[in-house]
Amino acid sequence: MINQVADISHVAWHKRLQRSRDWLGWLLIQMMALPTTESDAWGHNAHRVVLVDGTRLKQPGGCGDDWRGHLAYDLLHACMIDVRITDRHTAEALTFFDWLPGDLVVADRGYSRRPQVAWVLSRGAHILVRLSVKSFPLEDGSGASFDVVNWLKDKAPGCYEQRVSFTHEKRTFPGRVIAQSLSEADAERARAKVRRRASKNQHELQEETLLLAGWLIVFTSLPTTSWSTDQILQLYRARWQVELVFKRMKQVLKLAQLRGKTPQSNEATLFAL
Helix, strand or coil, X not given: CHHHHCXXXXXXXXXXXXXXXHHHHHHHHHHHCCCCCCCCCCCCCCCCEEEEEEEEEECCCCCCCCEEEEXXXXXXXXXXXXXXXXXXXXXXXXXXXXXXXXXXXXXCHHHCCXXXXXXXXXXXXXXXXXXXXXXXXXXXXXXXXXXXXXXXXXXXXXXXXXXXXXXECCEEXXXXXXXXXXXXXXXXXXXXXXXXXXXXXXXXXXXXXXXXXXXXEXXXXXXXXXXXXXXXXXXXXXCHHHHHHHHHHHHCCCCCECCCCCHHHHHHHHHHC
8 A cells, every 4th residue: 555655665654654643643633523512511611621541552572561542532522632652651641731721621530649730720721630639638728738538537428519729839729629429339349449459569458548439539620600519520420431432442443552662653653543
């Protein structure tokens, strides 16, 4: 097929593939995007609702955890916005992507770090992220430390909300924390998972870890005037759509294993396929 287009060597073809990464990304978005709607399923006019997540990718002859794929997926228009490929030593990060004012970023607990959330908010976007209580300290209205565990330990099953803030590099960002108790079956599965992890890592399991396993806890910057608690929880549940993207990417397109030797060539390959 290549010979029908141009008479070039394999090396030359590879170099052109690397340089075409941005064009291939643009082409993918244009071809796969759904028609623009006036408002999203929650009745709001967000610029984009972007699901962010990462996945592990292999290479032939590798260790099975050779590359990390970082994906930004537009929920409303069902298309990828951007993909970044890094080596396995690079952690998940929201700073990989360019956020626009009005964007609404939805991410799981792996992104629950103050520098990452502050990066999104400082660019005029909103965020909804599952809270990592131990690594994301919060403050109450008076600026005192807000203890999530103490807040929840005597709560009956249900849904609770609290206005909070966090500070990063001397700047304070307001928001709210929402906690929804899991069903008894889901809570027990979550507790069993943390018990297995503690046993595998030979760590002593803390009582507060078992308590938190029974709750879905999120932090968001979305205003109460236009986003209800139920709408926020509904939106977070839609995050599983990005997991379907990874499943299709690996099982249908056979992209669980990448053959490129550089992040640039792997990104271009992924966009092209």
